Amino acid sequence: MKSIDKSTRLTNYLIDFILIYILWYVLIVIIDGSNYFSLFYLxxxxxxxxxxxxFQQTIGKMVTKTKVIYNQGGKPEIFRTILRSLFRLVPIDVISYLFGTEIGINDSWSFTRIVYVNEN
Structure with missing residues (x-):
């Protein structure tokens, strides 16, 4: 099984971050709220x-043809997906990719990983 490299992870992150930022901005305009940071995290x-x-994929993963799987194979159940999404909010998660392997905190703590779509 071919490992996902850091450049693929970075591509996923940048695409998803841009889309999240756009969604967040649209929500700010629609809601006209004052708690911007909480809304960004939500x-x-x-x-x-x-x-x-x-879908086992974000838009960034769709572009790079990667998906999320449970460490033992197959689609992660909702609990693992919730954990993965929560751990992504930990500020050091992004930094965890810079120092070490291509497996970040959100992967290791939720027992999930990223693979190419045609693999499993």
């Missing part, structure tokens, strides 16, 4: 939770 959580649970 938008991030819901974006990853819904897309990774329903």
């Amino acid at each position: 938008t991030t959580f819901v974006y990853y939770l819904v897309l990774e649970y329903v």
Whole structure:
């Protein structure tokens, strides 16, 4: 099984971050709320939770033809997807990819991993 490299992870992250930022901005305009940071975290959580649970992919993963699987294979159940989405909000998660392997905190703590779509 071919490992996902850091450049693929970075591509996923950048695409998803841009889309989350756009969604967040639209919500700010619609809601006209003052708690922008809480809304950003909520938008991030819901974006990853819904897309990774329903499709096993975010838009970034669709572009790079990667998907989320449970470490032992197959689609992660909702509990693992919730954990994965929550751990993504930990500030050091993004940094965890810079120092070490291509497996980040959200992967290791939720017992999930990223693979190419045609693999399992």
